[in-house]
Amino acid sequence: MQDEKEFIDQLLHPKTQNEAFEKLIKDFQRPLYSHIRSIVLNHDDTNDVLQNVFIKVFQNLKNFKRESKLFSWVYRIATNESITFINQKAKKNHISSQEYAQKEIDNLKAETYFDGDAIQLKLQKAVALLPEKQQLVFNMKYFQELKYEEISEILGTTVGGLKASYFHAVKKIEDYMNAG
Amino acid sequence: MNKFSLESHPKITSGFTAPENYFDNLPDIILEKIKEEQPKKGKVISLKNLSYAAAAILVLALSIPFFTSTANISLEQIDTTTLENYISYQSNVSQYELINLMNENELEAMSVNLGIEDQAIEEILMSNPNFENYITD
Numbered sequence: 001m002q003d004e005k006e007f008i009d010q011l012l013h014p015k016t017q018n019e020a021f022e023k024l025i026k027d028f029q030r031p032l033y034s035h036i037r038s039i040v041l042n043h044d045d046t047n048d049v050l051q052n053v054f055i056k057v058f059q060n061l062k063n064f065k066r067e068s069k070l071f072s073w074v075y076r077i078a079t080n081e082s083i084t085f086i087n088q089k090a091k092k093n094h095i096s097s098q099e100y101a102q103k104e105i106d107n108l109k110a111e112t113y114f115d116g117d118a119i120q121l122k123l124q125k126a127v128a129l130l131p132e133k134q135q136l137v138f139n140m141k142y143f144q145e146l147k148y149e150e151i152s153e154i155l156g157t158t159v160g161g162l163k164a165s166y167f168h169a170v171k172k173i174e175d176y177m178n179a180g
Numbered sequence: 181m182n183k184f185s186l187e188s189h190p191k192i193t194s195g196f197t198a199p200e201n202y203f204d205n206l207p208d209i210i211l212e213k214i215k216e217e218q219p220k221k222g223k224v225i226s227l228k229n230l231s232y233a234a235a236a237i238l239v240l241a242l243s244i245p246f247f248t249s250t251a252n253i254s255l256e257q258i259d260t261t262t263l264e265n266y267i268s269y270q271s272n273v274s275q276y277e278l279i280n281l282m283n284e285n286e287l288e289a290m291s292v293n294l295g296i297e298d299q300a301i302e303e304i305l306m307s308n309p310n311f312e313n314y315i316t317d
Contacts, residue, residue: 022207025210051206055213055214113196114196117195120195123192124195174186
């Protein structure tokens, strides 16, 4: 906790800012990549959104309220940016964001940066059929292995609510996987 | 066939990968982008001047139609439908004032023959208890 306070001070001070921000990128780039990728699905879009997220984080550092952890604040920005991104893409194509995600998953078979087999593809399809909130919770819990407490800080939902969402998500996914 | 269960199935990974060296290069790319955006702050004054110039041009551009066309518009150039719509929806001219502006022949030309016989009108009026109101109106 003390470390985090010190680190945020460095991020805000003009002299130490650049060095501290480089550390922030290095610490966050992999988990954020996975998080964004689980929502926008292809690598190129993930790259665009990820770069925008870091630039947004940098520009808004001075507005960062220390009430929440840096980790959850950055994750929250990434979540919002990713959802906005796919909603805009879906709107441009005149389809729902769920239909858009299904199309993107069909394209994954040909994508260079996806090495999943049939069951991985099927699982992605099942996840994309879930309501938005359940998708987020499932991705963060199952694939990214975040703790409920961490997800709760990012999404602003109670741990109890998240457990219920995850339970429903797992149930629907298993039904889908068993349906053949 | 066994039923699929996420808990009993070996962990399934997302399958998403990133290009080789992607994470080695990303920090520099982002820091470069941030640097590119920063110097813009130093140019505030010149941008301000530019915005004055832009505003002046905008005002000039917007006023061109006033200098050229408005002065020359005459009643003949406006088509009848536009004029009619304006009079009926936009102005306070009443029906009676309009009638006073026309002569007998123009009024005659406007009248529509509804094809109702006098007798029919009489019958309707007689069967309608409020016919006095219609007559006086």
